[in-house]
Amino acid sequence: MKKNFFEDSMFLCQHKSIKEFAKNFCAKQQIDENINWSVVCERKEDLIAIRNQLFHEIEKHNPACEPSNSVMGISMYTLDSLARNFCATLASTTDKKILSELPEFINKPYLDVITQEHFLEIILQLFGYTSSDSLPLAKQILSLIDTSWPEDLNFIQLIINTQEKEHIHSIQEINELALRQIMAVYQYASLELKNYSRLQSFVNEYLQISFRSHLLNKEKQAELELPIQFLKGHILWVSAPEYTNIVKRNIEEILEHECIKPGNFQSIVVQEFKNAILEAREILNFTSNVFYYSRTIINQNKNAHDSAIQKSFDINLSNISYWVADNKHSYFEMLTSTLANKNNLTLLADFDPGSFKETRSDAGGSYAITSNDIDAWQNNNINYTDADKFFPKIDDLFKNYLNAISLISKEDTLSHISESYGLKYRKLDKNSLFYFFKKNIESETIFLENPHPISECPRALSFLNGENLPIKIIAAGRAHAPTSSSFHVKVLNNAISILRRKGVIIDLPASEIMYRGFWQNLCTHKIPIEFWLENSEELENFPSYLKPEQNIFSLGEKLPVFSHSHLYTRLYLPSQNPNFVIPDWKTRFFQAKDFISITEFERYILCPFQYFLSDLLAIKKLKNESLNIDNMAIGSKMHSIAEQIITKLVITLGNINYSSVMSVIYKNILENLKDEKHFISSEKEIWYNLFISAIDKANSEYGKQIIAIFKENIDLLWQLPDTDKSLFEKDIERETVKRTFYRFLMLEKIFTENIPNKKTGVERERNIKLNLEDLTFIGKIDRIDATPDGLHIIDYKTSKASKQKQKLTLLPSKIKYTQSGYKLSVQGGLYSLAWAAQKLLNEEDDYYHCIKSFSLFQLKNLDEEKNIILEYDFSPPMVKDGAFYNQLYEEYSEYARNLREGNFFPNPINSAQCTFCDYKNICPVSNKYIAENEESENDG
Numbered sequence: 001m002k003k004n005f006f007e008d009s010m011f012l013c014q015h016k017s018i019k020e021f022a023k024n025f026c027a028k029q030q031i032d033e034n035i036n037w038s039v040v041c042e043r044k045e046d047l048i049a050i051r052n053q054l055f056h057e058i059e060k061h062n063p064a065c066e067p068s069n070s071v072m073g074i075s076m077y078t079l080d081s082l083a084r085n086f087c088a089t090l091a092s093t094t095d096k097k098i099l100s101e102l103p104e105f106i107n108k109p110y111l112d113v114i115t116q117e118h119f120l121e122i123i124l125q126l127f128g129y130t131s132s133d134s135l136p137l138a139k140q141i142l143s144l145i146d147t148s149w150p151e152d153l154n155f156i157q158l159i160i161n162t163q164e165k166e167h168i169h170s171i172q173e174i175n176e177l178a179l180r181q182i183m184a185v186y187q188y189a190s191l192e193l194k195n196y197s198r199l200q201s202f203v204n205e206y207l208q209i210s211f212r213s214h215l216l217n218k219e220k221q222a223e224l225e226l227p228i229q230f231l232k233g234h235i236l237w238v239s240a241p242e243y244t245n246i247v248k249r250n251i252e253e254i255l256e257h258e259c260i261k262p263g264n265f266q267s268i269v270v271q272e273f274k275n276a277i278l279e280a281r282e283i284l285n286f287t288s289n290v291f292y293y294s295r296t297i298i299n300q301n302k303n304a305h306d307s308a309i310q311k312s313f314d315i316n317l318s319n320i321s322y323w324v325a326d327n328k329h330s331y332f333e334m335l336t337s338t339l340a341n342k343n344n345l346t347l348l349a350d351f352d353p354g355s356f357k358e359t360r361s362d363a364g365g366s367y368a369i370t371s372n373d374i375d376a377w378q379n380n381n382i383n384y385t386d387a388d389k390f391f392p393k394i395d396d397l398f399k400n401y402l403n404a405i406s407l408i409s410k411e412d413t414l415s416h417i418s419e420s421y422g423l424k425y426r427k428l429d430k431n432s433l434f435y436f437f438k439k440n441i442e443s444e445t446i447f448l449e450n451p452h453p454i455s456e457c458p459r460a461l462s463f464l465n466g467e468n469l470p471i472k473i474i475a476a477g478r479a480h481a482p483t484s485s486s487f488h489v490k491v492l493n494n495a496i497s498i499l500r501r502k503g504v505i506i507d508l509p510a511s512e513i514m515y516r517g518f519w520q521n522l523c524t525h526k527i528p529i530e531f532w533l534e535n536s537e538e539l540e541n542f543p544s545y546l547k548p549e550q551n552i553f554s555l556g557e558k559l560p561v562f563s564h565s566h567l568y569t570r571l572y573l574p575s576q577n578p579n580f581v582i583p584d585w586k587t588r589f590f591q592a593k594d595f596i597s598i599t600e601f602e603r604y605i606l607c608p609f610q611y612f613l614s615d616l617l618a619i620k621k622l623k624n625e626s627l628n629i630d631n632m633a634i635g636s637k638m639h640s641i642a643e644q645i646i647t648k649l650v651i652t653l654g655n656i657n658y659s660s661v662m663s664v665i666y667k668n669i670l671e672n673l674k675d676e677k678h679f680i681s682s683e684k685e686i687w688y689n690l691f692i693s694a695i696d697k698a699n700s701e702y703g704k705q706i707i708a709i710f711k712e713n714i715d716l717l718w719q720l721p722d723t724d725k726s727l728f729e730k731d732i733e734r735e736t737v738k739r740t741f742y743r744f745l746m747l748e749k750i751f752t753e754n755i756p757n758k759k760t761g762v763e764r765e766r767n768i769k770l771n772l773e774d775l776t777f778i779g780k781i782d783r784i785d786a787t788p789d790g791l792h793i794i795d796y797k798t799s800k801a802s803k804q805k806q807k808l809t810l811l812p813s814k815i816k817y818t819q820s821g822y823k824l825s826v827q828g829g830l831y832s833l834a835w836a837a838q839k840l841l842n843e844e845d846d847y848y849h850c851i852k853s854f855s856l857f858q859l860k861n862l863d864e865e866k867n868i869i870l871e872y873d874f875s876p877p878m879v880k881d882g883a884f885y886n887q888l889y890e891e892y893s894e895y896a897r898n899l900r901e902g903n904f905f906p907n908p909i910n911s912a913q914c915t916f917c918d919y920k921n922i923c924p925v926s927n928k929y930i931a932e933n934e935e936s937e938n939d940g
Helices: 016-028 044-061 079-091 096-101 113-126 134-145 155-161 176-195 199-207 211-216 218-223 228-232 267-283 328-338 353-358 371-378 387-405 411-420 430-440 487-501 513-523 536-540 567-572 585-592 598-606 608-616 631-653 658-673 684-697 703-718 727-754 812-816 826-838 883-901 927-939
Strands: 002-007 037-041 074-078 234-238 242-244 291-299 320-325 344-348 365-368 445-448 472-476 529-533 552-555 759-772 775-787 790-797 807-809 822-824 851-858 869-878
Touching (some): 016 037, 016 234, 016 291, 037 044, 037 079, 044 074, 074 079, 079 199, 113 134, 113 176, 113 387, 113 430, 134 176, 155 176, 155 487, 176 411, 176 487, 176 727, 199 267, 211 218, 267 291, 328 344, 328 529, 328 552, 353 365, 371 387, 371 430, 387 445, 598 608, 598 775, 598 883, 631 703, 631 727, 631 790, 658 727, 684 703, 727 869, 759 826, 759 883, 775 883, 790 826, 812 822, 869 883
Parallel strands (some): 002 291, 037 074, 037 234, 320 552, 472 529, 807 822
Antiparallel strands (some): 365 445, 851 869
């Protein structure tokens, strides 16, 4: 007998399936103790919550039962443990004929899904992949390995298809090397995983093929060894929660493939496993006992009565409040105190319990593993700090790593595949094992000491157990951390989307919809929810669908001013103790600097304290040497290429002809480069031909000269520096410059079309100097174009562009006193001031009488629709001693005066500046205190 239950709540106390299972267990177990009672959880992390809920439900029916004994007699399974049990039982079959019909893997070691994912992650690293997204990438590759493919498509073709224009907004989302590494891992893992028993292969190669015929054949059925007691008994099958925005009258109508379902296995594999068990029970006539199937469907709008897909929804925020702590000590103490109230539910949202170590020396916590830790462990340096606690943890990681490496049955195959894809493979020996182990655990953390009791609280997306609904929910941290994926993972997500459009049954990639559905589901119960946040940054970076607009309160007591830091005191107050006072920074500053770069001044404006630590005290963040990519060298190279191209084209064509001639040529070049196979090619000759054909197509009288200019710069683009860097690192740098070069061409095409009668590149790489408050600031203008309306100052930026829509401003006050959405360019402000003050372009015709605009050409992000050019338009055009000129001069003069006087108080231009600050853990003042302190000073 099968009973279907459709739940719509994350609170297990409301699940009818668990209540009925517990009720029948209490009623029937005493009558027949030989009946098996089993619970199968599709997610491993749900086992404890389901078990604890069974405690509560069983005790309601049998109050005399001891809690520790209340679920005795109920077997708890994960999908992996159940599949392992099936395979082991089948392998004990003694009939030789049946054994010959079983797949070979049945007798081989069983790999759980976590081990499979870790194995693929290691293979990625063996093939030279070093990015931090190797684990999510391994998960995606595994899901594609276990998917049935259309006959007209293979993995390589699929990945190439993801790069086609109809599937992406920008060209070349994945570099050639990463493409080859992913394909090599797919090919090798597809072969190697056949040597092991897995749930996926058990379902696809036995349960869906021979299992039914074995059961229907009475003779074979009699000889086939099966977990009979499990199949014959009562089974509660708890599905992972399913999230959907499909709106139907009844949730029973929502199909599994219409949902996003968190878990390690593809839903189709899980569904076929369950169906095979149900079919076996029916064939074997084991239907007198119940199979309870529990689906939890979290529908974002379950009250709607149409079949449309809701693209947006509202969460009722009236029951939600946001509590922002003023200091960590108080925050952690109050979180600890919440555990004593059994009527409340404490939920771990975006919060790491290991962070308790920051305020308590005896607290357990998560510690990132460093290269020094590994070196000390490898050399058995017993004098290393906490070696007695640290080294055993690394021993365990090394043991797990060796277990994963040992799954490689044929290293020759690994080497052959590596060679066929042109990858550099390092033979496995003692030295390489330690090398790859070091790479493998660079992003790992080790937990030392005893974990805080709060670590046992449920996490977001979990089922929530308890006797009744809680009176209040206290959520530690933001609703969730950012859910964006790396671009390599996005490529495989794109591949999955293509497969789904072709009718392939494969799960949708996990997304923010799961968190949105989870919190919306909690809100429907009208239970007060309090988000306890560690600082105001978390408030500002809250997920948009729960963006705080009201009910914002302070949490805990404020610390006395500067009670936890003497740094500010040491900066400003006199002392007789030479060890207490920081050395004379003014002498150090002014004697060492005849001038200050504009980029350095920008760091001071963004945060004086950060500038003091980084530029005066020279406290720098440790660099990650695992991948030695020199971003400054890449930026310098791209600036050089851009300057050469513009200079030589302007000399060849003339300022006034540049736009009319090059507009068509840039368009043709970009069209050619959108051929993905050619773009990702490492052959320089292919690029030559792309550019030659594009230029010839324009039929310009300057064609030969233009071809020579671009060939010269392609040579520069391909030129690899003579350094000790690996070939992989050099390839990555070249690929980065290629993409940046594409962006430059894209921007030039746009700029040649937008402004008529323009003189291009009238000045290039122009040094400027500006005096403010007895300080001299220097910089270099990348380029100035001239139009009848005035001058256009252009600055190339090779740093990463924001994905958010931004407006450009030259005024620091715009950033400081308005909402986010603006990007400050100090360079734009000072470049414009310097030109207007000193008339760097001393011409007399109308082209040069004022400044019309300042533009940032952002060369990093390839997305054609996002922040290609950030432009500040002077309206009216700026002239010396004009209103805007004076405003710029006054604002920057104030900052220059503060710098000269040594004002290094922690006063960031806005709180968002602190989010990624390397020094926030030693900053003496919280952002909120800074704002309040400024207000009190202004009031005084």
